[in-house]
Amino acid sequence: MLGIGLFAIGLCLIKGLNQTNMDNRFAFGLWIFLDLTVIALGAGAFFTGFLLYILRRDELRAVINSAVVLGFICYSGAILVLMVDVGQPLRAWFTFWHPNVHSMLTEVTFCITCYLAVLAIEYAPIVLRNRQLRKVPSFLVFEFELHKVMPVLAAVGTFLSFFHQGSLGGLYGVLQGRPFAYRDGFAIWPSTFFLFILSAIATGPAFVLVTTWAVSKISSKRLVQPSVYRILAMVSGWLLVTYVGFKGIDTLVWLNRTVPRTGAIPAQFYAWQPFGTWVLFAEIVLFGLVPALILIAGARRRSFALQLTGSLLACAGVALNRFVMTIQTLAVPTLKFEPFMLYWPSWQEVATFLAVAAYGVILYSLSFRYLKLFPHERDLQQY
Amino acid sequence: MKSSANSGAIIKRRFGLVIDLDRCNGCGACATACAVENNVPPAFPEVNERTGLTWMRVYRAENGRTFPDSRTVYFPISCQHCGHDTPCVSVCPQNAVDINPQTGVVSQIPERCLGCRYCMAACPYHARYFNWFDPTWPAGMEKTLNPDVSVRMRGVVEKCNLCHSRWQVAKAKAAAAGKQDLDPADYTTACAEACPAKAIVLGDLDDRNSEASRAAKSPNAFRLLAKLGTDPKIYYRSNREWVRRLGDADVAQIESEASRG
Amino acid sequence: MTNVTRRNLLKLAGGAAIGFMASPMPWRLTDELAIWTQNWSWIPVPPKGEVTTRMTACSLCPSGCAVQARCIGGLPVSLRAPAGSAALCSLGLTGHHLPYHPARLLAPVRVTERADALHTNPVRLGEVVTETAAAIAAAKAGLGTVAVLDMRPGRSISWAWRSLLSGLPGGAVIAGPGREGASLATLERMLAIESGSLGLDFEHARTIVSFGAPLADGWGSPRTLQRLLGGSRGNVRLIHVDPLRSPTAEIADRWLPARPGTEAVLALGLAHVLIAENLVDRAAAAKAVDFERYSLLVSRVTAEKAAAVTGIAADAIIATAREIARAMPAVVLAGEDAGGGRFGRAAETAILGLNLILGNAGKGGGFLARPDLPAPFDSASLAPVQDLDQLPDRSVALLLIDASAGDAAFPWRVVERKLIAKGGLVVALSPFFAGTARHANLIVPAPTFLEAMFELPAGFDAPAATLGISAPLIAAREGGADPASFVRAVAAASRIDLPGAWARSEDLIKARVARIHRVGRGSVMSIADGAEKPLAAVATPDALLEALMGGAKWEDAPSPSVQSMKTMLLGDAAGELERISTCATAPKQSPQYPLTLLPRAPRDATASAVVSPVITKLYRESVLRRSPETAVLNPATARELRLRAGRKASLETAAGAIGVTIATSGSVMPGAVEIAVSPGAIALGDMHTAVKMEILEICAIDESGGWRQSAARLVEA
């Protein structure tokens, strides 16, 4: 998988993006959609850090290492894909040299780069706790020093992450030329800025829950106490409720105020199959409200099955939202006389993403094998 | 260096096109002439209408009625040179798009473009085109390229720049003659020049005496998706109501502008 | 010396990394890499050199538009119309690309067929000449006849062909089938014109009645269209008959969507109203030897009857007839379509007959007689110029195709059936391995536009004879062959004496220019300053040649009116028209092939065997022009057939099938399938794309050799 993926990446870099099925209408495709999804799920890292170091929920120390590694994988993977996705990756640094401070993408680029650095630093002590490396005294010192600044890093990471999750939402919300995506907002930020933050922090913990469960299933080991899952589910559930509430209000404002002002007709957005109004229902209710209630109920009733179902639905929900914002935005015509269009990714696009997924799995497995991702793992095996 | 040459004391212009849809018969000469003028490469067999490079693209649209009541209109669409919160300018992370304050022309700087295509998502008129392929001409045909326009490279976005090189030549001519401003007769776009129906007129929209500004103020003139607030500098006109409706003309706005102008 | 410890090594590595970051190296490297992306060696570099402006004229279609070329270092980089001249079409705007077209031939070739695809092998020019001479000998020995298919008749090389053929068995020059203005030959026969030809006086017409003439898609001089579209339309009215809501229908004042194939009935119905309401020109009509028979025939086709057949309401037919009579002079055209070719003999006769009864033949604003251009040299005898359907089937043993100055689209079968079954030879002169030349056994590489001097005789729609010259701006490519030299060489190898002293095409053109100068009639229009001066004021033939090479046009003095004493309204179509008038009913569709296939093309798609690859902007990179694989249906028809837009289907006629993609448009008559005869892969420059069956090859061919409509069906693939 990695091999085919690397071959696909090579094709895209050498022959150009004609290897994809993207086009002038679908300027963004599978990659951007998945990048946004992965980054939203990667929010588990910073938000767990935030809960642990800032809000002092110490139980979460059990999953923080795993969350940080997941975050690192999600972000570095997304950036890898982005480097293939842009037409001139060798000019990517121009954004730092000739930045346009008005562009949401500039904000995203700056924050994600900085946050990836933060994640790398957070990853460092996990690596350094490897028993072999512990034999090097200076690493011990370094690790100790790092430990002291962890809350600071977590704070910085939290700020950066809040910001770029928001900017990613802003990316679409500012598109005044795309009434489907355009949103009113507060100050310089469109509402999607805040909604993306909320949806990311709501599903981040759910994603940590899902991955921890999956790793424990695969390794046939108990990794964390049930209470940890419960906290994650509870946090995720309540945040999701908040998100759904705001998303509902936002949708109403958008349909009744924002869209009419642009001259577009809301019904037209959903006139093109397969993007009927069911999309809106699925986004808000099926993959929003429903998982939120399941998560809360699951946490209350200590039902892990419910917690897991809710988490999976929540993750699917954030993916659906990113899909809608990326793909439906581009599919819906703006000019009355242009056609509605659909797009299917090419194998190169799929393979590239699978390669990055494979990279994630490999990096995670190695970390799991050699590093102490779940500090309580050893204690729990005795039961 | 180049911009210092541009920044002489020159009268500020707001160039735009006015396109008469009742004259256009969809011959496509404007699109062809634009490609020749601006070294836009031909398409490989794998290219289709979704991956091509058409700075000027002529859309065919119908009134939605059936035979024999169906009517056809052609919309020649180039970059609309949006003037307000120009969507593509504001989103570009590395300032690879900008508005020339002297002309109001929105220009693309391909050498700085990263190819992220955010601007394409931002442009409601689909006026931006990505170089999915390396630009290629059949052997020998590079001898027919216009020396005033640089060939773009694969992986960047390009679009209509209102024949920027022609403006430069006109300006250079004026400067050589010691004049402050170019002679409008020296600057026309390739599309306007090629149109057999004289459906396209280039001019300074702020100059009350220009044919373009007069046409842009005519009662049946409108701009595409006017309500988006992008303030385009490409005007269309048609006496047919269904055509104006297809263009999503904001009738109220036209009227208020007419009363202002 | 310090010990090499692991720690020191790590320190070294760390230090090196930090040092490297602090050095200018990485920054310089990123910068260089970014600059490298702007200067890939495979990005073409435009030429440099002195900017000049040169004048010439476009030779790519019979309109011969004036061209102002912007040249860099002497080579054209863009073409435009000089101020005050008619704008160029897409073909003309990109004409300077054609010398570099991938289908360009730079050596004579033999065409061979291997595994469904055509291939070429280079041969020496001498071999082509020898084989052609051998074929002439075989023809003389009784194998068959010799014919030349001339895509641009009326040039001085056409005269050379006619000289070559004059003594050969059945020798005839065939004017390219389906070309624009071909129907005028029918009108010439009806008017019994012996010499010269007819020209059209659009300029003074107040009404243009166009039966299918695609005026808005390049038919006739671009000036006509520009007059119809531009602000100066004045009071000229356009009435257009077309089963499609075409661009011409879109600009017409009145559009009559007659069912395809019922045009003759519509014309007779109009004639019925004109005669019944006494709106005809009695004197002109009386000249027709068969007016009595015509009147009787027409009297049967009442407006109501015509309405039942054509689908046009009777009041609309009556109103149209009155409208025409009110706004005279009027020209009535039986327009050829660049893709669909001519109407059949009967329809052309019925349509063009309206001109006779309206008295438009020989009147300003109608059809005028035009003396032919003087021949370059005197000759005792010339082979006749004929329409293809005047040749017997399976008769031609040697066919020479002169596609050196342009091409046309037609089903090869209309030509192929004239060839003897076995042992015949087809030799083409063409700059490209494309278009009609692909059907030849041998191809001689002619020069293309801008590489040689081309002669531009008046288009069929000029009221008087004119001559322009397309001056070369580019040195001829190595390996090309001059068409006139080829004619000379074949004549020499066959021991045929050709009149006149000439060796190359330029000699012929110069000789003709000298003749025009000697006749001394007409005037010379300069493009540069728009000035017109009498030819008598041009001192020498060389001065005239120089002026013409600089873009000027010679125009003959206004033509005398047609002096026909005896005309024919029914002519050789009398029998067919009798049948049509007595038993006219709405056309019935066969249950097997319920649809009507209508091939159509704008001229700039077919006038040249290839187009600039940049024309992909219209055909491939946008859907402005349909690709040859798109079948357009009325949405209702598509619904009936359960074919959705975008679906693949097989378009089938009795002659074959091609794969198409369905598109829908309200501009197509229900039951019809519109399909574009547009540049295929090779014409657009893709030499590696497999050649597909072309749409024209599956079109049905009618009795008079036309292919305007066929019964067809669509089957979902």
Ligand SMILES: Nc1nc2c(c(=O)[nH]1)N[C@H]1C(S)=C(S)[C@@H](COP(=O)(O)OP(=O)(O)OC[C@H]3O[C@@H](n4cnc5c(=O)[nH]c(N)nc54)[C@H](O)[C@@H]3O)O[C@H]1N2
């Ligand atoms: N054929 C040919 N090619 C050449 C050359 C040649 O002589 N012939 N010369 C070479 C040389 S020396 C040079 S310097 C390059 C020049 O090549 P380019 O740098 O490509 O020059 P231009 O196309 O003139 O301008 C570049 C871009 O700047 C935009 N622009 C115009 N005004 C402004 C402004 O005020 N601000 C900003 N940000 N952008 C603006 C224009 O719209 C255009 O997109 O070309 C090189 N290539």
Ligand SMILES: Nc1nc2c(c(=O)[nH]1)N[C@H]1C(S)=C(S)[C@@H](COP(=O)(O)OP(=O)(O)OC[C@H]3O[C@@H](n4cnc5c(=O)[nH]c(N)nc54)[C@H](O)[C@@H]3O)O[C@H]1N2
């Ligand atoms: N109107 C207008 N004026 C401009 C510009 C514009 O866009 N518009 N662009 C400006 C810019 S960016 C630039 S860089 C300048 C360029 O202006 P110039 O420096 O004048 O550049 P070139 O026109 O390329 O002329 C260079 C000369 O060098 C000669 N040459 C080529 N190779 C060699 C060699 O190996 N040795 C020697 N000795 N000579 C050689 C060429 O034949 C040519 O005569 O023009 C500037 N002026």
Ligand code: SF4
């Ligand atoms: S039309 Fe599109 S490309 Fe042109 S200025 Fe407006 S947003 Fe930018």
Ligand code: SF4
């Ligand atoms: S594709 Fe180029 S011009 Fe468009 S936003 Fe990205 S960097 Fe800017």
Ligand code: SF4
């Ligand atoms: S103004 Fe120039 S660049 Fe723009 S569409 Fe017209 S010809 Fe092309």
Ligand code: SF4
């Ligand atoms: S050249 Fe003129 S008539 Fe032809 S498509 Fe363009 S605008 Fe329309």
Ligand code: SF4
């Ligand atoms: S192809 Fe014909 S109409 Fe087009 S520019 Fe040439 S001569 Fe004129």
Ligand SMILES: [Mo]
């Ligand atoms: Mo330069």
